[in-house]
Amino acid sequence: MEFPQPVTAKWIAELIEADIIGDSAREATGINELHKVKSGDIVFVDHPKYYDNCLKSAATFVIINDNTVTKPEDKVLLYCDKPFDAYLKIVQHFRPFTAASSMIDPSAVIGKDTIISPGVFIGKDVVIGEGCIIYPNTTISDYTRIGNHVIIQSGTVIGSDAFYYNTRKTEPVWYRKMQSCGAVIIEDYVEIGANCTIDRGVTDATRIGQGTKMDNLVHVGHDTEIGKNCLFAAQVGIAGATKIEDGVTLWGQVGVSKTLTIGENATVLAQSGVPSSLKGGKTYFGYPAEEAGYKRRELVWVKRIPELWKKVFQED
Amino acid sequence: MEFPQPVTAKWIAELIEADIIGDSAREATGINELHKVKSGDIVFVDHPKYYDNCLKSAATFVIINDNTVTKPEDKVLLYCDKPFDAYLKIVQHFRPFTAASSMIDPSAVIGKDTIISPGVFIGKDVVIGEGCIIYPNTTISDYTRIGNHVIIQSGTVIGSDAFYYNTRKTEPVWYRKMQSCGAVIIEDYVEIGANCTIDRGVTDATRIGQGTKMDNLVHVGHDTEIGKNCLFAAQVGIAGATKIEDGVTLWGQVGVSKTLTIGENATVLAQSGVPSSLKGGKTYFGYPAEEAGYKRRELVWVKRIPELWKKVFQED
Amino acid sequence: MEFPQPVTAKWIAELIEADIIGDSAREATGINELHKVKSGDIVFVDHPKYYDNCLKSAATFVIINDNTVTKPEDKVLLYCDKPFDAYLKIVQHFRPFTAASSMIDPSAVIGKDTIISPGVFIGKDVVIGEGCIIYPNTTISDYTRIGNHVIIQSGTVIGSDAFYYNTRKTEPVWYRKMQSCGAVIIEDYVEIGANCTIDRGVTDATRIGQGTKMDNLVHVGHDTEIGKNCLFAAQVGIAGATKIEDGVTLWGQVGVSKTLTIGENATVLAQSGVPSSLKGGKTYFGYPAEEAGYKRRELVWVKRIPELWKKVFQED
Incomplete structure (x- = not known):
């Protein structure tokens, strides 16, 4: 901040x-x-x-x-x-927390031809560009910046607090909230599906690059930076302070851990888990995510264990 | 359409x-x-x-x-x-997109004994049958058809746009939205949990068959057809244009890929991934989902590798 | 009840x-x-x-x-x-179901210094303690009890109905809803992320212990009891009637089955699946979740199959 x-x-x-x-x-x-x-x-x-x-x-x-x-x-x-x-x-x-007194804070700056649907909450110090559609019952929290031609489907929450705690296991309450004072920055032509959650940065910003599209129920953690023209299918989850470079595709239910980098134009297949950085330009699969061709062969090898067993123990 | x-x-x-x-x-x-x-x-x-x-x-x-x-x-x-x-x-x-001017569009047709809770958004040209309960803060988008005795829990979004794009990687913005003009059709006695997302069809309809029950945070993609008496546990995700036949049970966090068929009365165990069609009447497990009995034996075989190793390399 | x-x-x-x-x-x-x-x-x-x-x-x-x-x-x-x-x-x-006629039921008891944001629904017979923040567009259902200094992020649903049905496959509609009449009890200093869903108990209560923190899109099933100082990362799903003891950490996208117990201070790594009870004090991983050290070695063993194969079949 x-x-x-x-x-x-x-x-x-x-x-x-x-x-x-x-x-x-x-x-x-x-x-x-x-x-x-x-x-x-x-x-x-x-x-x-x-x-x-x-x-x-x-x-x-x-x-x-x-x-x-x-x-x-x-x-x-x-x-x-x-x-x-x-x-x-x-x-x-x-950045004192103050109670909102209306669904749309009077400080909101909303661009030409942008549609704010009924049931949308807009916090203080929010700027939304031109030609956007914000669908019903979404929540746009304080300090959010949204570019032009952005579409946000219903029920999505932009700018929920970071999941970030100060731990003291000697106290009766172990975890103390690290107050978020960061923001979410969404660039032009981004589309975000329904019931997604994009956490604000703890002190800096969570960023979503131009032209990136997300399906429903996607979670993006605090301070994560997402490049341009990424494609995230439904139920993808990305932890905090991670970097997703341009053109990355994550298929459904992929999980990505914190503070790592996924390189440009990488693809991660459905349900894979990414615990550490991945180089760009390749397709990954499994947990931990490895190159898809290699991982597929591994699945075949597993199926050959009975044959191995038979060979080895029949020779006794 | x-x-x-x-x-x-x-x-x-x-x-x-x-x-x-x-x-x-x-x-x-x-x-x-x-x-x-x-x-x-x-x-x-x-x-x-x-x-x-x-x-x-x-x-x-x-x-x-x-x-x-x-x-x-x-x-x-x-x-x-x-x-x-x-x-x-x-x-x-x-089907021009027009901004909604009220939480409940005046065109909505709502049946006898149906309860629409506070905070519910209902778009234009929506028909809801008799004896339904629509819980607070849900969103029912344009053109949705809901039968009788349907229950929709809070925060759920019916009729979010299809995640469907026209790709041109030579342009600065790679993905152009294929405008959804389809609908969602929900038959009698369906129940949908909280914070679910059911995408509308791109041009046709997403259908949920009579008596099907879904738990919370379930995602159903565009144009997917779900049969009667299906049971989906929490956080299940189903991609677009897939067919789930009658009586299918999907346990928690199962992921189902697009344009495939799961046959009648099949059961898919928790966290499994379904990348291709499955025959009815059987129980499946794992990624890629295979018959559960076979897959369980595979897990046992993996545990025998060290014994194999010992046998093979001790003989040197 | x-x-x-x-x-x-x-x-x-x-x-x-x-x-x-x-x-x-x-x-x-x-x-x-x-x-x-x-x-x-x-x-x-x-x-x-x-x-x-x-x-x-x-x-x-x-x-x-x-x-x-x-x-x-x-x-x-x-x-x-x-x-x-x-x-x-x-x-x-x-506990007759009655239609709510306002966003905040007049029966609600709300403590000193508690902030109820715009767009929040509060059902009947709800008690919320002091110093809480309830963010916009959340839903707090009938009979919920919330302690002091609790934070609930936007879009979250507290007290959705249990996913619990009476099954009769001889009828045209197989599953009949077991009407929920239970509640959700949330203790002091709990924080719940955005777009989470916490089901009410079928007849008793779903409980979340003091100081427990949950990230976004977490699902907690009916009648589940969660101890103090637990930490659940995003997209965790916990089925019904399960017991999570104090100090348990579940990382992102973990799935936990019903009616089991996870012991005190256990940690379950990301994307793992827990089909049966786990002892406290240890770290678990994989599906089915096993001790992480053991499971990691298993991943290494799988990678050695080709070497085994070569040794065994070259000797022919």
């Missing part, structure tokens, strides 16, 4: 009651989680396991619960007891 | 700016895509790969972008540069 | 036109199906296959279509021709 205008380390430190280690006049331009962080950003870390990743990240400001770590030269540290609460406080300040 | 009244080849040719090869006075009664075409129908074809199928189909009229093909004796050809655009023009003429 | 006040066997017998075998003054406190039945309850049975289970169950009253069975000493039998219809009559009496 970008701040509407830069704020100083001093201002942030006062908001979250932190000690500044470094230049208190330095200006922060936004806040992001580790996967999406860039120069000017604030990032937070509350577990020694991740200290190193955060201190070496592109972030300029690190909210941290250890004031003995060595400050990298080009960074500002913000020391406090509970970095996760500090994160929530900053998000709450810049 | 049937036209409200027959139209001459001449009338159609003027609408789509085509040349007529054949009898210009001949009357067309409807338009359908290749899977559903019948005598009196118009069909379109824009790729040489499918010319033959269309010219040999039951259609009386073929919109085609090649005026050198040999006209079958009993047919009328409508020659134009862009048959796909011609198709869209005809559909747009007879 | 508990009755609002106890009723005598005589009163019930008159309602359902049954003969009483036993003490007609004995008081019934509720009605439940076999899985959930307890002392004071009525249960019904209409098939000899289940007579024994019902007669030996904890129920005090058994509605049965055979007056020749031996009455257990501590029970009252209610003899009638059609026990299933008798069940429906009792449920219909105590």
Whole structure:
């Protein structure tokens, strides 16, 4: 998330009651989680396991619960007891959750020749382009950006919260919600089927590239980036922070794990599971998804086990 | 789709700016895509790969972008540069998309003792029989026909558009939507769970036979025909133009591919995948789904590989 | 379901036109199906296959279509021709289905600082605690109980009917709906994603324990009990009357069958299928789900079949 205008380390430190280690006049331009962080950003870390990743990240400001770590030269540290609460406080300040009071927020910008059907909810700070059709009973959450000639079928939810939690198994409630402050960006000529769910980014954006088409009941996780001209059949599920490059086809009920990449023009056959990155231009199948020709031969090999058995044990 | 009244080849040719090869006075009664075409129908074809199928189909009229093909004796050809655009023009003429202005279109015909809950959207030209319960926040799209004593749980979408595209990978946007003008027909005593999606036919109808029951989050593709007394557990997905005969049971998360047939009284066990037709009266399992007894033995054979290995390589 | 006040066997017998075998003054406190039945309850049975289970169950009253069975000493039998219809009559009496006339029933009790977004449907006799957020276009059905600090994302349906039918294949309509009269109980700090479906209990309750978090498009069947601090990723499906103990993690697209138990702190990896109970504290994978380490080795063994084949058949 970008701040509407830069704020100083001093201002942030006062908001979250932190000690500044470094230049208190330095200006922060936004806040992001580790996967999406860039120069000017604030990032937070509350577990020694991740200290190193955060201190070496592109972030300029690190909210941290250890004031003995060595400050990298080009960074500002913000020391406090509970970095996760500090994160929530900053998000709450810049993107406070407010109750919607109408089905279509008055702030919505809706382009020419776009049809918003009955029963559609549109949150605050939403922009929808021209020539779109938003079918009945869909939900378009806060901060969503939709291009031109986009079609969204009924019952679909754009911008549900990221499934992203801070885990503390010593507490009675193990999982604390990492408040989502990101958005969903949908480019021109995208079509999304009925009863799909597209999660917003935790701090950045979930993106769907131009001309991509999705069938019904498809799930897209937070911060996932989907290229142009992809085709996802019904009930496909894609976890968070994954990258699907241009022209990828996923057939029905395919599952794709988080933080991986599927290369350009790859095809994944129905019901396959993708636990790690796949190179582009090929067809994959099975769990874990492997090249389809190889996997099909494997199915044939399995059918030959009885023959092997007979040969081996008859020779006794 | 049937036209409200027959139209001459001449009338159609003027609408789509085509040349007529054949009898210009001949009357067309409807338009359908290749899977559903019948005598009196118009069909379109824009790729040489499918010319033959269309010219040999039951259609009386073929919109085609090649005026050198040999006209079958009993047919009328409508020659134009862009048959796909011609198709869209005809559909747009007879079933124009119009924005809904209310949650329940005034054209809806709703039977005695039928309950339409709050938050339900009903499009135009919808007929719902007697003694039905339509639960809150469901969407019933244009042209849907629902019989008597049908129950539809909350959040379900009846009549979302077919996931059916015209592909041109040379264009910046590869997939162009094949405008759906078909319907969904639901017979008596059908029950559909919550947050399901039933796509309308592209040009004909998706049908759900009497007494069939579906659990939640089930997807049924366009033009699929489902028999009587079928039972589909949660998260089943069925692709387009498939035929499920009477009395078929599909357990949870089963996936069924397109344009195939599952025979009467077949049972497919949970999470199985069905890539090709299955005979009736048997129980299937796995991917690709095979007879359950055979498949279970296969799982046992796989567990015997280590023993085989030991035997074979110890003998060295 | 508990009755609002106890009723005598005589009163019930008159309602359902049954003969009483036993003490007609004995008081019934509720009605439940076999899985959930307890002392004071009525249960019904209409098939000899289940007579024994019902007669030996904890129920005090058994509605049965055979007056020749031996009455257990501590029970009252209610003899009638059609026990299933008798069940429906009792449920219909105590929990009649009535059409909702507004999006939020006036009987709803909604706690302090709870946000009910636009487009939310709330049925009758619903209680929602404090500090909850119910996102747009969700459906909260009759009798639901929601604790404090619960978040429900858009489009989710709480309390859809159980997928539970009385089967008679000799009738034209094979499956008759077992009318649901149960509820959904959601404890504090639970979060449920977008477009999920949580079925109500048939006669008792579906329960989701404190601090459990679910991603989008998750299905939970009727009467299922989910413990505290569970984590379910997107598109998980859990059938009816199953028990998921505390701290269980189910990754994306996992399917869990009915009436089984997954033990405390078990983890089931993505796309796995669980057909029978799993012990706690371990990680499982595949279909049928087995210990992940074992299953991973099995995948490796399959890849060695060609080598085995070569060795065995080259030796000929």
